[in-house]
Amino acid sequence: MKLVSQLFGMVLGALLYFPLLVIYDRFISPRIWKPPKVTLSTTPGCMSIKLGREESVTSKTLKGLLVALAENLIDHAESTLHIRDRVTLDRELGPMFRVEGELDTGDWSAAEGFKMLGQWLGTLSETIPYAHWEDLKLRLPNQPIDCSVLPTVRFAGFEPLPNLENLKTLTWSGHRRQLKDSWMPFTPDLLQSLTILNITCDITIDDCFYLLLHCKKITTFTLQTIVQRKINNADVSGIEPVFGRDLSGAQDQEIELSHLRSLTLASAQDIAPLFRPFKFTSLRAIDFNLSYDGSLKDIKESIPWAELKRVHLGGRVRRTDVTWVKSRCPGAHHTCFCIKRIKY
Numbered sequence: 001m002k003l004v005s006q007l008f009g010m011v012l013g014a015l016l017y018f019p020l021l022v023i024y025d026r027f028i029s030p031r032i033w034k035p036p037k038v039t040l041s042t043t044p045g046c047m048s049i050k051l052g053r054e055e056s057v058t059s060k061t062l063k064g065l066l067v068a069l070a071e072n073l074i075d076h077a078e079s080t081l082h083i084r085d086r087v088t089l090d091r092e093l094g095p096m097f098r099v100e101g102e103l104d105t106g107d108w109s110a111a112e113g114f115k116m117l118g119q120w121l122g123t124l125s126e127t128i129p130y131a132h133w134e135d136l137k138l139r140l141p142n143q144p145i146d147c148s149v150l151p152t153v154r155f156a157g158f159e160p161l162p163n164l165e166n167l168k169t170l171t172w173s174g175h176r177r178q179l180k181d182s183w184m185p186f187t188p189d190l191l192q193s194l195t196i197l198n199i200t201c202d203i204t205i206d207d208c209f210y211l212l213l214h215c216k217k218i219t220t221f222t223l224q225t226i227v228q229r230k231i232n233n234a235d236v237s238g239i240e241p242v243f244g245r246d247l248s249g250a251q252d253q254e255i256e257l258s259h260l261r262s263l264t265l266a267s268a269q270d271i272a273p274l275f276r277p278f279k280f281t282s283l284r285a286i287d288f289n290l291s292y293d294g295s296l297k298d299i300k301e302s303i304p305w306a307e308l309k310r311v312h313l314g315g316r317v318r319r320t321d322v323t324w325v326k327s328r329c330p331g332a333h334h335t336c337f338c339i340k341r342i343k344y
């Protein structure tokens with residue numbers, strides 16, 4: 001009797017799981033037999049995921065698949081994957097979307113999860129084409145992920161680039177390696193349309209230069225944290241640039257960042273070399289958290305102090321610099337200085 005009920009259970013289970021397995025095979029690498037738990041959440045406006053492309057919306061489209069997978073698929077891993085979206089309206093293009101992808105590593109490999117997140121986002125793009133993504137937020141683990149260890153997963157037609165052409169806002173956190181080694185590398189193509197970029201990642205000043213250089217329309221740039229570049233092989237605390245663009249070669253250039261209004265930087269390394277090549281003609285707000293013992297001497301020339309409306313200087317800023325800055329930006333509405341005094 002027990003055997004019969006077990007058999008019955010197995011057959012029923014197989015029948016129930018068959019359609020899901022088909023979906024699973026189609027969208028997720030067959031190698032990964034224990035995919036992470038998937039959580040999908042939407043804001044009320046988000047039901048408008050159906051607005052992506054009317055003609056392609058059927059019960060078998062992405063939303064159905066994602067929901068079905070989320071509700072039925074596998075609870076084995078503790079890891080969580082979120083894909084969220086929300087609708088805003090753009091008159092010319094039609095509905096524009098905000099997409100959030102989030103990857104938490106659990107007892108499964110970060111590389112598998114990372115690839116899978118790319119596939120899910122790619123799958124989402126079949127219903128909501130990348131051209132309709134306006135705001136993208138990606139949160140990845142702060143550990144390097146080696147994508148080459150996985151067998152190639154077919155992304156045919158799923159690559160975000162160059163199709164993320166209308167992306168305006170990008171919020172990204174993760175390990176610097178994934179700025180390059182990714183299904184969405186930070187190429188000039190990706191950066192050129194952005195107006196708001198917010199990166200939480202330890203990178204070198206050379207990489208920060210690369211980002212600013214290619215963000216030609218940027219109005220708000222936020223980066224935490226610039227850290228020390230590796231000086232030589234014996235240097236264990238420093239890190240290597242990811243993009244390999246050497247800032248020292250750019251010191252004589254004059255590059256105008258004519259749209260940049262707000263610049264937020266946290267840095268453990270002198271930011272003066274970053275300021276030399278750029279002209280910040282529209283800058284109105286700065287927020288610097290400087291954790292090195294330095295002075296503002298070398299960046300004084302580069303910033304239109306008199307135009308600033310908001311100034312925040314934090315970290316290890318010298319009192320003489322504070323006095324100087326206060327005298328230079330009388331028009332700043334919210335001047336706030338947090339000073340950790342340094343001895344010298």
Ligand SMILES: *[C@@H]1O[C@H](CO)[C@@H](O)[C@H](O)[C@H]1NC(C)=O
Nearest residue numbers: 171172173198199200222264
């Ligand atoms: C930038 O992103 C971080 C984490 O993703 C967030 O905590 C922070 O508030 C964001 N900053 C801005 C200015 O949006």
Ligand SMILES: *[C@@H]1O[C@H](CO)[C@@H](O)[C@H](O)[C@H]1NC(C)=O
Nearest residue numbers: 225266268289290291314315
């Ligand atoms: C400033 O930067 C330091 C070092 O990176 C960090 O520990 C601190 O939390 C930052 N402060 C603010 C207000 O962001």
